[in-house]
Amino acid sequence: MSAKFEELPVPPDALERGGVEILRASIVEGAVSVGLRRSFDDPFTWGILLVDLARHASRIYALEAGMTEEEAFAQIQAGLEAELNRPTDLGSTKAIN
Structure with missing residues (x-):
């Protein structure tokens, strides 16, 4: 028996107008698995995207988890800062094209 993968649907605007997927992230056995394309000439743009x-x-948490968007964003920001200051797992990356 194979494991089931639950993927998100393609965003409606991308279906309508086209586009290029640049990021896919999944949880596999409690760990994050990521596929991405470099996508931008300047890595600065990844900061904006993140x-x-x-x-x-934050908006999803506000809609589904009984907290405000601001509270959710503050917790996400705290998690980002904690991970930047003390990484829990640097992982590994391979370029596959």
Whole structure:
């Protein structure tokens, strides 16, 4: 028996107008598994993208977890700072093209 993978649907605007997937993250046996494309000429843009993702996650927590968007964002920011200051797992990365 194979394990079931639960993937998210493609965002409606991407289905309608097209696009390129640049990031896919999954939880596999309690660990994060990531696939991504470099995507931008300047790595600075990844910083903007990561903050945008944190804002989206904050809104989801506000909708589903009984906290405000600001409370959720503050907790996400605290997690980012903690992980930047004391990484729990540096992981490994391979380029596959």
